[in-house]
Amino acid sequence: MLLQFDPAAIQRLLDLGGSVLAEKMIRLFLDNTPARMAAARDAERTGDWTTVERTGHSMKSSAAYLGLLGVQERAARLEALAAQGAAVEVRALLRELSEAYPALCTLLQLKPDSSPRR
Secondary structure, three states: OOOOOOOOHHHHHHHHHHHHHHHHHHHHOOOOOOHHHHHHHHHHOOHHHHHHHHHHHHHHHHHHHOOOOHHHHHHHHHHHHHOOOOOHHHHHHHHHHHHHHEEEEEEEEOOOOOEEOO
Protein backbone atom coordinates (compact mmCIF):
# COMPACT_ATOMS: atom_id res chain seq x y z
CA MET A 1 0.00 0.00 0.00
CA LEU A 2 1.49 3.29 -1.11
CA LEU A 3 0.19 5.26 1.87
CA GLN A 4 1.63 2.88 4.45
CA PHE A 5 2.93 5.09 7.26
CA ASP A 6 5.05 4.57 10.39
CA PRO A 7 4.22 7.32 12.93
CA ALA A 8 7.32 6.42 14.96
CA ALA A 9 9.43 8.15 12.28
CA ILE A 10 7.76 11.49 12.96
CA GLN A 11 8.14 10.88 16.68
CA ARG A 12 11.88 10.38 16.16
CA LEU A 13 12.05 13.74 14.37
CA LEU A 14 10.10 15.35 17.20
CA ASP A 15 12.47 13.79 19.74
CA LEU A 16 15.53 14.98 17.81
CA GLY A 17 14.52 18.51 16.95
CA GLY A 18 11.03 19.18 18.17
CA SER A 19 8.19 20.42 16.04
CA VAL A 20 10.48 22.76 14.10
CA LEU A 21 12.51 19.87 12.65
CA ALA A 22 9.48 17.66 12.01
CA GLU A 23 7.60 20.45 10.29
CA LYS A 24 10.65 21.43 8.23
CA MET A 25 11.21 17.85 7.02
CA ILE A 26 7.54 17.47 6.07
CA ARG A 27 7.52 20.82 4.28
CA LEU A 28 10.72 19.96 2.37
CA PHE A 29 9.22 16.66 1.24
CA LEU A 30 5.97 18.26 0.13
CA ASP A 31 7.72 21.18 -1.58
CA ASN A 32 10.40 19.12 -3.35
CA THR A 33 8.43 16.08 -4.44
CA PRO A 34 6.57 17.66 -7.39
CA ALA A 35 9.82 19.01 -8.89
CA ARG A 36 11.57 15.68 -8.32
CA MET A 37 8.73 13.84 -10.02
CA ALA A 38 8.77 16.24 -12.98
CA ALA A 39 12.54 15.86 -13.33
CA ALA A 40 12.23 12.07 -13.21
CA ARG A 41 9.45 12.05 -15.82
CA ASP A 42 11.48 14.32 -18.12
CA ALA A 43 14.59 12.19 -17.61
CA GLU A 44 12.66 8.98 -18.30
CA ARG A 45 11.38 10.43 -21.59
CA THR A 46 14.93 11.20 -22.72
CA GLY A 47 16.49 8.00 -21.39
CA ASP A 48 18.51 9.81 -18.72
CA TRP A 49 18.47 6.87 -16.32
CA THR A 50 21.10 8.37 -14.03
CA THR A 51 18.77 11.26 -13.20
CA VAL A 52 15.83 8.93 -12.66
CA GLU A 53 17.98 6.76 -10.42
CA ARG A 54 19.17 9.76 -8.36
CA THR A 55 15.62 11.02 -8.04
CA GLY A 56 14.47 7.63 -6.77
CA HIS A 57 17.33 7.61 -4.27
CA SER A 58 16.46 11.11 -2.98
CA MET A 59 12.78 10.27 -2.66
CA LYS A 60 13.61 7.01 -0.89
CA SER A 61 15.68 8.84 1.72
CA SER A 62 13.13 11.59 2.27
CA ALA A 63 10.29 9.10 2.59
CA ALA A 64 12.28 7.06 5.11
CA TYR A 65 12.80 10.07 7.38
CA LEU A 66 9.03 10.64 7.41
CA GLY A 67 8.00 7.02 7.81
CA LEU A 68 6.35 6.87 4.40
CA LEU A 69 7.00 3.16 4.00
CA GLY A 70 5.05 2.69 0.78
CA VAL A 71 6.73 5.64 -0.91
CA GLN A 72 10.11 4.49 0.36
CA GLU A 73 9.59 1.02 -1.11
CA ARG A 74 8.44 2.34 -4.48
CA ALA A 75 11.24 4.90 -4.64
CA ALA A 76 13.74 2.09 -3.97
CA ARG A 77 12.17 0.13 -6.84
CA LEU A 78 12.33 3.24 -9.03
CA GLU A 79 16.02 3.59 -8.24
CA ALA A 80 16.73 -0.07 -9.05
CA LEU A 81 14.63 -0.14 -12.21
CA ALA A 82 16.22 3.07 -13.50
CA ALA A 83 19.63 1.48 -13.06
CA GLN A 84 18.39 -1.24 -15.43
CA GLY A 85 16.77 1.20 -17.88
CA ALA A 86 13.38 -0.49 -17.42
CA ALA A 87 11.29 2.21 -19.10
CA VAL A 88 7.83 0.63 -18.85
CA GLU A 89 8.16 -0.20 -15.17
CA VAL A 90 9.72 3.18 -14.35
CA ARG A 91 6.90 4.99 -16.15
CA ALA A 92 4.29 3.02 -14.17
CA LEU A 93 5.99 3.79 -10.83
CA LEU A 94 6.29 7.47 -11.66
CA ARG A 95 2.60 7.59 -12.54
CA GLU A 96 1.68 5.79 -9.30
CA LEU A 97 3.81 8.14 -7.18
CA SER A 98 2.46 11.23 -8.95
CA GLU A 99 -1.14 10.14 -8.53
CA ALA A 100 -0.55 9.50 -4.82
CA TYR A 101 0.90 12.94 -4.13
CA PRO A 102 -2.43 14.60 -3.14
CA ALA A 103 -3.12 11.80 -0.65
CA LEU A 104 0.42 12.16 0.73
CA CYS A 105 -0.24 15.86 1.27
CA THR A 106 -3.37 15.00 3.22
CA LEU A 107 -1.55 12.32 5.21
CA LEU A 108 1.21 14.75 6.17
CA GLN A 109 -1.02 17.68 7.14
CA LEU A 110 0.14 18.98 10.47
CA LYS A 111 -1.87 18.97 13.63
CA PRO A 112 -1.23 21.72 16.18
CA ASP A 113 1.29 19.43 17.92
CA SER A 114 3.14 19.02 14.59
CA SER A 115 2.55 15.33 14.29
CA PRO A 116 0.91 14.12 11.06
CA ARG A 117 -2.75 13.33 10.97
CA ARG A 118 -3.66 9.71 10.66
